[in-house]
Amino acid sequence: MTETRTEDTVLDVKNLQTVFFTNSGLFRAVDDVSFSVRRGETLAIVGESGCGKSVTALSVMRLVPDPPGRVVGGSVTLEGTDLLGLDEAEMRNIRGNRISMIFQEPMTSLNPVMRIGDQITEVLRLHREMTSKETWAKAVEMLRLVRIPEPERRAQEYPHQLSGGMRQRAMIAMALACRPALLIADEPTTALDVTIQAQILALIVDLQKTLGTGLILITHDLGVVAQTAQRVIVMYAGKKVEEATVEDLFENPRHPYTRGLMASMPAVISFGAKTDARLTEIPGMVPSLTNLPPGCAFAPRCSLAVDRCRAEYPPLQETGGDHFAACWRATEMVAAP
Amino acid sequence: MFAYIVRRLVLMLVTLIGISIIIFVLLRVVPGNIVDILFDAAGFVDPTDKANLEKELGLNLPIYQQYLNWIGGLLHGDLGYSYVSEKPALQEILPRIPITARLAALALLFSASIGIPLGVLSAVHQGSRLDYTLRVVSLSGLSLPSFWLGLLILMASVSLFGHMPIYNPNPATWTEAFAIYAVPAMAVGFRSAALTMRITRSSMLEILRQDYIRTARAKGASEASVNYRHALKNAILPVITVIGIEAAFLIGGLIVTETVFNIPGVARFLVEALRWRDYPIVQNLVMLIAVVVVVANFTVDMLYAAIDPRIRYGD
Numbered sequence: 001m002t003e004t005r006t007e008d009t010v011l012d013v014k015n016l017q018t019v020f021f022t023n024s025g026l027f028r029a030v031d032d033v034s035f036s037v038r039r040g041e042t043l044a045i046v047g048e049s050g051c052g053k054s055v056t057a058l059s060v061m062r063l064v065p066d067p068p069g070r071v072v073g074g075s076v077t078l079e080g081t082d083l084l085g086l087d088e089a090e091m092r093n094i095r096g097n098r099i100s101m102i103f104q105e106p107m108t109s110l111n112p113v114m115r116i117g118d119q120i121t122e123v124l125r126l127h128r129e130m131t132s133k134e135t136w137a138k139a140v141e142m143l144r145l146v147r148i149p150e151p152e153r154r155a156q157e158y159p160h161q162l163s164g165g166m167r168q169r170a171m172i173a174m175a176l177a178c179r180p181a182l183l184i185a186d187e188p189t190t191a192l193d194v195t196i197q198a199q200i201l202a203l204i205v206d207l208q209k210t211l212g213t214g215l216i217l218i219t220h221d222l223g224v225v226a227q228t229a230q231r232v233i234v235m236y237a238g239k240k241v242e243e244a245t246v247e248d249l250f251e252n253p254r255h256p257y258t259r260g261l262m263a264s265m266p267a268v269i270s271f272g273a274k275t276d277a278r279l280t281e282i283p284g285m286v287p288s289l290t291n292l293p294p295g296c297a298f299a300p301r302c303s304l305a306v307d308r309c310r311a312e313y314p315p316l317q318e319t320g321g322d323h324f325a326a327c328w329r330a331t332e333m334v335a336a337p
Numbered sequence: 338m339f340a341y342i343v344r345r346l347v348l349m350l351v352t353l354i355g356i357s358i359i360i361f362v363l364l365r366v367v368p369g370n371i372v373d374i375l376f377d378a379a380g381f382v383d384p385t386d387k388a389n390l391e392k393e394l395g396l397n398l399p400i401y402q403q404y405l406n407w408i409g410g411l412l413h414g415d416l417g418y419s420y421v422s423e424k425p426a427l428q429e430i431l432p433r434i435p436i437t438a439r440l441a442a443l444a445l446l447f448s449a450s451i452g453i454p455l456g457v458l459s460a461v462h463q464g465s466r467l468d469y470t471l472r473v474v475s476l477s478g479l480s481l482p483s484f485w486l487g488l489l490i491l492m493a494s495v496s497l498f499g500h501m502p503i504y505n506p507n508p509a510t511w512t513e514a515f516a517i518y519a520v521p522a523m524a525v526g527f528r529s530a531a532l533t534m535r536i537t538r539s540s541m542l543e544i545l546r547q548d549y550i551r552t553a554r555a556k557g558a559s560e561a562s563v564n565y566r567h568a569l570k571n572a573i574l575p576v577i578t579v580i581g582i583e584a585a586f587l588i589g590g591l592i593v594t595e596t597v598f599n600i601p602g603v604a605r606f607l608v609e610a611l612r613w614r615d616y617p618i619v620q621n622l623v624m625l626i627a628v629v630v631v632v633a634n635f636t637v638d639m640l641y642a643a644i645d646p647r648i649r650y651g652d
Binding site: 096 | 552558559646647
């Protein structure tokens with residue numbers, strides 16, 4: 001659907017489908033999503049809470065809790081290996097080694113009763129043949145790499161002795177210890193103070209460049225996307241609704257949902273300018289995934305929706321220049337203001 | 338930390354003094370002393386004989402005097418004489434301690450080594466047939482009184498093997514020694530094992546939902562490592578508390594179990610001494626049990642700090 005796989009492609013996800021079996025019925029948390037990430041590239045996945053961003057990431061890691069969830073279709077190819085075909089032991093060799101993940105909550109994502117250093121050496125012990133002395137030295141080196149001051153001392157400490165930003169740095173050190181081909185960062189800065197957010201983001205991007213890691217950045221913050229990503233996919237109700245390069249997406253959003261997201265982003269108002277401009281919001285709520293409308297899932301909230309939108313789901317179409325959108329009126333949007 | 342330990346030790350001493358007063362007073366509030374019991378059995382008696390005997394045992398003194406005599410003796414390592422056997426109380430109590438200690442240690446070992454792994458298994462396979470089976474079995478462990486379970490075990494062993502384990506102070510073989518101690522230990526430890534299992538299970542279920550468990554999986558850790566290395570170490574704190582409390586409860590369970598299995602341990606001895614109002618034996622035994630409980634509590638608190646780095650006892 002997107003570009004064909006090249007030598008440079010680290011991760012290629014095709015028609016991924018993940019469903020959850022719940023008491024209120026089956027819902028498709030990820031429905032027919034495809035994307036790929038090249039070496040050293042940053043792909044942002046954007047969307048509101050519950051749109052399937054995190055489940056997409058967990059599906060790639062094959063960490064979707066089963067039950068209730070299960071990956072039921074598609075393929076996930078990492079450096080030429082189909083991950084969905086691996087057995088559990090082979091998959092464990094991939095996790096933490098070829099793909100790593102950083103989570104949203106640094107406060108709770110580290111084991112409270114293990115020293116920071118031990119948590120980093122664990123990854124190395126699992127995936128590298130190293131003596132305990134070597135792994136410890138490497139752990140300290142990783143802490144230094146993520147710019148934690150006094151890494152020798154910090155390695156000896158427990159998570160509760162570190163601040164939130166410091167813990168997220170330790171998570172990054174852990175995730176990158178084995179030099180993975182792909183790093184998935186699931187809202188890595190959401191739980192942090194604004195000042196720390198920028199530092200952590202800069203650190204991730206910087207290390208990604210140095211190490212040549214492919215990066216999937218999951219976020220709901222378009223500001224973060226603009227700063228870091230090269231390509232963006234926008235998800236809504238489990239489906240990919242738009243994909244484009246960052247420049248193209250910001251300049252020329254084709255899907256009304258993407259436009260809504262951008263309009264709801266506060267802009268810095270210059271001094272002396274009119275300040276009575278209200279922030280736009282997208283009316284309505286994300287629909288329940290167990291009870292999706294037959295047509296476009298965004299239609300009930302869309303000001304541009306026509307009868308066709310409510311009846312038929314729009315396929316993802318190229319709207320020109322490597323830009324895809326799933327909207328019946330996407331081509332009209334090109335001309336629209 | 339050091340100051341904390343000192344303060345705890347002082348508190349332990351205060352607790353023990355409190356317990357000694359309570360047990361001392363309670364014993365004397367209960368109607369009848371050993372002299373009454375002896376003379377009641379004899380029928381008609383001369384009141385002067387009775388008064389002489391009471392004087393001889395020191396029972397005619399005011400209660401505070403009696404208490405001070407006892408505590409004074411304790412501080413010098415003199416536990417007094419048993420009214421019944423007229424031997425020094427220390428000589429009566431000391432040889433019985435290892436018997437009960439072995440039983441209690443085996444029972445605790447049994448409950449921890451069975452309860453913790455089964456609790457983990459039950460939590461990891463939550464909702465499976467195994468989980469339901471284990472929960473039903475543990476529920477039965479909580480509801481079966483240990484003396485009844487002991488009787489069932491004895492009856493089963495008679496009908497299956499034609500004989501039952503009889504206590505022998507000098508077991509000839511290892512298997513005999515094992516049978517003598519392990520069977521009653523299991524009878525009394527079944528309850529603790531069931532409780533330990535249930536606490537481990539609920540604690541593990543809580544921990545397995547934590548973010549750092551997902552982190553461990555994302556690192557590529559195996560399920561065994563996730564469950565034991567990452568989860569259990571976090572889930573073990575409430576389990577330790579329960580095992581600590583169970584250590585105290587165990588003495589109560591041992592009283593009946595030692596009686597059922599006819600084992601001459603401390604617990605059964607306490608009941609016998611109580612029946613005869615053998616004050617020196619009862620007082621000193623209860624103090625011994627109190628020391629064990631207080632030390633167990635202290636150990637649990639120290640273990641907390643050793644396992645969880647977030648727990649530090651300040652000054």
